[in-house]
Amino acid sequence: MAELHVIGQLVGASGFAESGLFCKWDIQAGGAWQLLGGRRQGQTQVDEPQAGDVAYWCHPIDVHFATKGLQGWPRLHLQVWHRDALGRSAPAGYGLVTVPARAGWHRVACGTWRPRGGPRQRLARRLLGGGPALRRPGPALGAAERCRLRTEAAGTVHLQLAVLPRHLARYGVRA
Template sequence: MAAHGPVPQPYTKMAAGVRPCCSCVPKAPALAGGGARGGAGRKRALPRQPAPEVRAARPVARRRAARGRAMAELHLIGQIVGGSGFEQRRLFCTWGLRAGGAWKLLSGPLSGQTQVDDPQAGDVAFWCHPLDVHLATKGLQGWPQLHVQVWHQDGFGRAAVLGYGCCPVPAAPGCHALSCVTWRPRGSWRQRLRRRLLGGGPQLRVPPEAAERFRLRTEAAGTVHLQLGVLLRHFGRFSVQC
């Protein structure tokens, strides 16, 4: 039988004054990021914490910066109810919202068109076309205006404009019932006779907002009825009382 050497026992306790060997002492794990030469036991320096008053001032500065970047908002919700007082039937309306350069569109369309309505009783054409536009601005110059054009469609599918109108958006929040009176160029007596017999009539070559109306001979055409709900936000930051 072969002789076996002494079985090594685990280190439990050393006598006083006895120095253990290297194999008996467990090695400490190396720190993360330490190198092969002298990096295992190196300690990392902790980041320096700011003073309490500095930490308290940072959220205030962030809120002030966000308050400076905030823009006043205008939310317009409503509908184009219909039109009345026009001399023709089979009417539809095109609309567009015009604003200054300081205004920015957040959501919703800036223009649209209603369906054709042919009233069977009375002279009121109902469209009930919805409006939902969300705008933002940093100034009050160029307040939004709603421009409308009422058109007539004959039996052959031809369309002729019957009136132009402009209505400023109310500056007060709440629900508003508005009546936008439209106008059209009067034209000469030949043009009026042709309009009565054949339809059509003189139209503007430029958009109504760019036309100089005081240079034209115009006449009343009809009225467009609107229901608008106005919501204002952050206007108090610009010293505007709503």
């Protein structure tokens, strides 16, 4: 049985118009993948950038999978949220990144997007905060589902991941 160990961190985010950012993350894998250790989902703390537009989280990720097949390779679903001065939380961006298949240390930048909404919703977002959000963000993060939405770029989430594969050569993957 092949194994995949992913150790790293959600470093932070940049390029978002909002401040007070935090990230909810979730690792999804196919049916052949079994989680042996670690947490499949989590949430970072809120960071208020003091200088510039970079929010730092340094939130750890440590998961260990076993698999009998390569279909459904693990992907990180990211939801960046912002908290305003009144304590309200609203989504600032959604992102999806596939865990690298190559062994080693990887710096990954995940571009995020958010639903654009109509002119009235965009004006309300600027004046009141909030804005359109996805009811079920998990399935809508893929390219096939996203192409039906009107979206706009939001910002970038920065990750550092160490990928440690074991016995993947049996399945034709050179790591």
